[in-house]
Amino acid sequence: MTPAEPLPTTADTRRPTLNAVAARAGVGRGTVSRVINGSPKVSPRSRAAVERAIAELGYVPNRAARSLVTRRTDSVALVVPEAESRLFAEPYFSGIIRGVSAGLADSGMQLLLVLARDEKEYERLAEYLSAQRVDGVLMMSVHSEDTLPDRLRELAVPTVLAGRRSLREPLGHVRADNRGGARGAVQYLLGRGRRAIGTITGPLHMEAARDRLDGYREALRDARAAAGEELVAHGDFTEASGRAAMRELLRRCPHLDAVFAASDVMASGAVFELRAAGLRVPDDVAVVGFDDSIVARHVDPPLTSVRQPLEEMGRTMASLLLDEITEPGAGHREVVLPTELVVRASA
Numbered sequence: 295m296t297p298a299e300p301l302p303t304t305a306d307t308r309r310p311t312l313n314a315v316a317a318r319a320g321v322g323r324g325t326v327s328r329v330i331n332g333s334p335k336v337s338p339r340s341r342a343a344v345e346r347a348i349a350e351l352g353y354v355p356n357r358a359a360r361s362l363v364t365r366r367t368d369s370v371a372l373v374v375p376e377a378e379s380r381l382f383a384e385p386y387f388s389g390i391i392r393g394v395s396a397g398l399a400d401s402g403m404q405l406l407l408v409l410a411r412d413e414k415e416y417e418r419l420a421e422y423l424s425a426q427r428v429d430g431v432l433m434m435s436v437h438s439e440d441t442l443p444d445r446l447r448e449l450a451v452p453t454v455l456a457g458r459r460s461l462r463e464p465l466g467h468v469r470a471d472n473r474g475g476a477r478g479a480v481q482y483l484l485g486r487g488r489r490a491i492g493t494i495t496g497p498l499h500m501e502a503a504r505d506r507l508d509g510y511r512e513a514l515r516d517a518r519a520a521a522g523e524e525l526v527a528h529g530d531f532t533e534a535s536g537r538a539a540m541r542e543l544l545r546r547c548p549h550l551d552a553v554f555a556a557s558d559v560m561a562s563g564a565v566f567e568l569r570a571a572g573l574r575v576p577d578d579v580a581v582v583g584f585d586d587s588i589v590a591r592h593v594d595p596p597l598t599s600v601r602q603p604l605e606e607m608g609r610t611m612a613s614l615l616l617d618e619i620t621e622p623g624a625g626h627r628e629v630v631l632p633t634e635l636v637v638r639a640s641a
Contacts, residue, residue, distance in 0.1 A: 309353070309354060311353075312326055312327065314351060319343040319346070321340050321343060321344060325340050325344065326344050326347075329345065367428055367429050368402055368403055368404060368429065369427075369428045370403050370404070370405055370429060370430050370431070370432060371406045371423070372394055372405055372406065372407050372408065372434070373408045373419065373432065373433045374409050374433075374435060375409075375410050375434075375435055375440065375442070376434075376435050377411055378409065380435075380531075383532075384559055385558070385559075385585065385587035385588050385589060386557075386585055386587065386604060387435075389608065390434055390604050390605075390608040390611075391407070392604075392605050392608060393607060393608020393610075393611070393612070394609070394611055396605065396608070396609055397609035397612025397613055397616075401612075410442065416441070416442050419442065420442065420445045420446075423446065423449060423451055429452065429619050430451065430452035430454075430618060430619045431446055431452070431454075432453075432455075432456070432611050432615055433454075433455050433456065434456040434457075435457075436455050436456070436457050436459050436500070436501075437459070437497075437499045437500055438460060438499045438500070440459060446465075447464065447465060450622070452619050453465050453466070454466045454468065454611045455467040455468075456469070457500070457502050458501055458628075466614050466615075466618065467629075468611045468614065468629045468631070469502065469607070469629075470602035470603065470607065470630070470631050470632075471630055471631065471632055472501075472505035472506050472509065472633075473505040473506070473509040473512070474509060474633060475506070475509065475600040475633030475635070476505070476508070476509025476510050476556070477509035477510070477512050477513045478509075478513075478635050479509075479513075479582045479584070479600050479635055480509070480510050480513035480514065480554050481513045481516075481517070482598075482635055482637070482641070483552045483554065483641060484514075486552075486580065488552035489551065490525065490549050490551045491525065491550075491551070491553065492527065492543040492547065492550050492552070492553045493506075493510045493525065493526055493527070493553065493554045493555070493556070494528070494535075494553060494555040494556060494564060495507045495529060495556050496529060496530065496531045497531065502556075503556055506584060507526065507556070525546065525550065527540075527543050527546075529557075529560045531556070531559060531560060532559060533559050533562055533563035533566075535563065536555060536560030536561060536562065536567070537564070539555075539560070539563075539564070540553065540568060541567055544568075544571060544573075550579060551579055551580065552581070552582075552641070553579060553582070554582045555581065555583050556584050557583060557584050557585055558583035558585045558586070558587045558590045558593075558599055559585075559587075559589055560583070561581050561582065561583030561584075561589075561599070562583070562589050562593045564581055565593055565594075565595075568581070575595060575640050576639070576640050576641050580598075580640065580641035581597065581598070582598045582640065582641050583600070583640075584599060585599060586599040586600065586601030586602070586634075586636045587599070590636070591638075595638065596638040597638055597640045598637050598639075598640050598641040599635075599636055599638070600635055600636075601634045601635070601636050602631070602633050603632075610629050610631070
């Protein structure tokens, strides 16, 4: 009968320590610590020895202990100042989140999704962030009156925004060319012979919505087609507001022959309202949206829409934030990504 093999002892099952790595590499504990924390003050020979010892022993750094030394948490907060209903209803948010997640994938950073829907929740979030619970913050759907970005700046928390609050935005941010995209959409409608062109805006306390309205106006002005009443109705990026704005435009201008909506979701509401009024899209009224989201492809007829590169925006935001975390005070950057008109059956 073969004797049973001895069970492993506690010492056998313990994970390797920093001291064990130092002994295997033939260097001091401090050298191992500097290699793990990315310090350049280590010779290539010592670095190679430490890395080889880490691989051989299967050493995993203790993140909690490391954070006490480096003051890093290896986590990033993605703040969305909206209700859950908007977060899950609008494809814009999911596109940005996918891009951010991809951009952080190789960094070792944890991504925390935070909804801050009112001033009370903003206060709690500011307290949380002031305690250095995260290394940086990404923020979406910023409004002109948002104060949280200013608080983060005062706390010296690395922060990057999706969009900006105004022309004087001091924080790093990434945005699409909203004005150029809207201008191109309206120019396309003019080129197709449309003359009574209305627009449905997003909420004008958001700069993206203001830029899209400005692009609409520029295209009409450049074409000398802005005579008479301005055909502007206001929405809030929801389908219901798109329907209500479409009713208003038809009431004000029964001979309306095109509409540019500042989001696909509002454009879909406009299409439903036109159909309810007995009008055909695009025969009677052409419709163009903005985002080129999954909504655009599932409306009947499929929407012509301005594509903004949402996932690229998210990846770029993550990249800018990682740069700010690595090199504090390196300066805030502004990135504007191009848009593209995707033509489908609605216009």
